[in-house]
Amino acid sequence: MRSTFCLKALSVAIATFSVASAASAAGLDRSGQDITAFLQDGTYAETVYTYIDADVTGRDNAYIGTDDKAYNKGNKIGDIAEDYDFFRYGVKTDINDTFSVGILYDEPFGAAADYVGDNNFVAQGDLDNAINIISNGNATGLVDASNKIDRLSAGAQLQAEAAAKFAQQAQNATTPQQAAQLAAQAKAAQDQALELKGQAESLGAAVASAQVEKSTTGEGTNVEVRTENVTAILGAKLGTNKEFQIYGGPVAQQVQADVALRGVAYGLANGYTAHISSDQDFGWLAGVSYSKPEIALKAALTYRSEIEHNTNIGEQYPIVAALDGNPNQAGTIEITTPKSVNFDFQTGINPTTLATAKVRWVPWGDFAIVPPLYNEVSKRATGDDKGLALVSYDDDQWQVELGLAKRLTPALAVSGNIGWDSGAGNPVTSLGPIEGYYSAGLGAKYNVTDNWAISAGGKYLWFGDAEGQIPTKKVVSNFEDNDGYIVGVKLSYQAAQ
Structure with missing residues (x-):
């Protein structure tokens, strides 16, 4: 029955799927962390090259005001998705009929985006327009902002003096009722002084951010995140017919990132730049698989742990200079790449046809990048003791893929x-x-040959429409009708033992 289903031919055919199927669009997911190389029979090795070209275009937000969810169609945003490629390697062998070992390399998480052109994500150098947008329409330009700052500051000073006067009078009041009334007036004047002072500081921050817009004219927002994984796996087959296998091992992961925020879309964060130094840390993998060669059935459930990185970060935040702080700071940052669960399944339908299914879950809702200086400034800007993350996601990712493989000759x-x-x-x-x-x-x-094979594949993707938002949850862009494609090639070797 085993030869009837041509298990070896079908199993190698299914390896074609992993050439161009493992590229996700949720969070920072890229490779899909495929481990099917380890699940092959006998001695197996593969080298896989994948190239991804995504077309992600949209419009910025022309709305000016205080409603963070409001959107008006703005200027065109050209393709922000940089083409990227990566390699994946895997080698596996059976020590005996019970134990197997393998080593896998991939690049599981990453991002590559670059904004260019005439839109709110590129510094245009128009100082008055920048002040208008960043201040949410509270000032039409530099002169207007300067006049309002002077008036607000003067008003704050007058209210502060009035508060001091009422407080003094309250101390000299002849009755408790009079003292209470004067104290209430002092508090109201003090509150008004603080409100006017806050409005003046807000406009001043908008002016400072707009001046960054002018000084960085032509620079666009961009981000690049790179990770690399090396996974060592030891498997042990169990059961009467060795149909079960448990496997696991350590994972070494390296991560680094660069981010530059430019343009009025980012408000007070305009001009922010961060370099996250390369760091290596460790996690682990564990899983269980089941096989039934009579029908070419294989099923595997794999869990990968999260990996916590503590690394150096250099931040440049121009607005901090306007807040009497140091705009260039070095520190440390903790980044925890997410755990994941993969389910891989295949079964023979007839002697030449194989059906497959893949399911992947990644809890991106738990992931965040929180640079210390960025977070500290956001606490002051929002009044929230937790501050903001530079990158975070609301939902977890689910990925499902179904396929068929057919041996023609x-x-x-x-x-x-x-x-x-x-x-x-x-x-x-x-x-x-x-x-x-x-x-x-x-x-x-x-x-x-009997042992060597070459595979090639391609995939077309229809991306879901999405609104882009900054960490304050303000909608700053809209992206619709985008697509992309993936192509890959694999060289593989397999020898039965």
Whole structure:
């Protein structure tokens, strides 16, 4: 029965799927953390190259006002998604009929976005327009802002003097009722003084941020995040027919990132720049699989732990200079890459056809990047003791992919798949404004020899529409009708033992 289902041919055919199927649009997910190389029979090795070209265009927000959810169609935003590629490697062998070992390399998480052109994510250098936008329309330009700041400051001073006068009179009051009335007047005047002072400081901060807009003319928002994983796996087969396998091992992960926020879309954070130094830390992987060779069935459930990084960060935040602070600071940051669960399944339908399913879950709702200086300034700006994260997501990611593989000749197999990715919420960060996708892909594999094979595949993606928001939850852009494609090629070696 085993030979009837041509398990080896079908299993290698299914490997075609992983050439171009593992590229997600939720959070920072990229590779899908595929481990199917370890689940192959005998000795197996693969080298996979994947290239991704996404077209992500939209419009900025032309609305000026205090309603953070309001949106008016603004200027066109050209393609912000930089093309990127990555490699994946895997090697696995059986020590004996019970134990197997393997090593996998991939680049699981990342981002690459770059804004250019005439929109709110690129510094245009128009000081008056920047003041108008950043102040939410409370000042039309530099002269107007300066006049209002002077009036507000003068009003705050007068109210502060009145508060002091009422407080003094309250101390000299002849009756408790008179003292209480004067104390209430003193408090009201003091509150008014603080409110006027806050309005003056807010306008002053808007002017300072607008001046950054002028000094950085032509610079655009961009972000790049890179991670690398090396996973060592030891598996042990159990059961009467060795149909069960438990496996696990350590994971070494390296992460680094660069972020530059430019343009009036980011308000007071205009001009912010951060460099997160490369850091390596460790996590772990564990899983269980089941196989039934008679029908070419394999199923595997894999858990990867979160990995906590503590690394150095350099931040430049121009607005801090206007707040009498140091705008260039070095510190440390904690970034915890998320845990994940993958389910891989395949079964033979007939002697030449294999059905497959993949399900992946990543809790992006628990993920955040919180640079210390950025967070400290946000506490002052929002009045919230927790402050804001630079990057965070509202929802967890679910990804589902279904496919078929068909052996046409002893040397040639083809495959096809359809997929769905839930995304990580909408609105979502302006540094990656996509809400999941639908996909369809095709692939082919050719056995060059009994052991060596080459595979190629491609996938087309229809991205979900999304509104981009900044950490304050203000909507700053809208992205619709976007798509992308993925192509990949794999060289693989397999030898039965």
